[in-house]
Amino acid sequence: MGGMSAWLTLMHYGSQYYAAIEEAKTPDSEGAETITDSEKEYANSLNKVAAGLPVGNIRLSSEKVFSQIHANMGIIYGQYDEGNYDLSQGNGDLSNNADEALVAVNSIFSKAEQHSGFNVGKYYGDAENQTLRVVYNPKQTHEWAHFSKNTVAYTVDFFSHAFEISPQIKNTNQIWIWKELVSFIGLLGIFLLIFPASYYLLEIPFFKHLKLAKEQSSSIANALQTEKKHKEN
16 A cells, blocks of 8 residues: 555544444443454454555654554655655664654554564564554665565565465565566657657548648748749849
């Protein structure tokens, strides 16, 4: 999932899940203050996203935001992402226990169990319970994330863990680069096609009058020019 939309989507569905759980705890609910299996099943049915991997926007990471997220979640944040000077440490390097990344990791732990530090790229929590957390911090800009082997490898690894895929997909087995190359060649082809396509379109009766009109205009201009020269002589 991409940047801001990924965060908002996770928060939207997570909020519905937690609202249903709180409703299930009320005395007049199906199981009174005990959450029944059917109430859990209903709450889970409202949470349409099982895992999300936002790229960027880590400044949204806070206790309030994570209190609305119920999903396995990873974050990819480039060290040279624009606006990184706004982060708690004044730069995009999260390896020195940056608050934004630490909040993400600690969101799955109780107050008594929270960590004072974390490791970039390390998995925390349990995918089965939708408490998986990981923060990636590659040395790249936000824009380059869309063309980065590292980002693709992190994406493959994360969703392999989040969905407990076995055997795991190799993160080096990437063929998207060839797709980008062929797409670039196709783009060049489109530009090269403009001139021959225009030529042949002007041979179609519907457009041919444009060509004739131009030729007539040129003939009239040449005739006027010739007449002017004769008068001058």
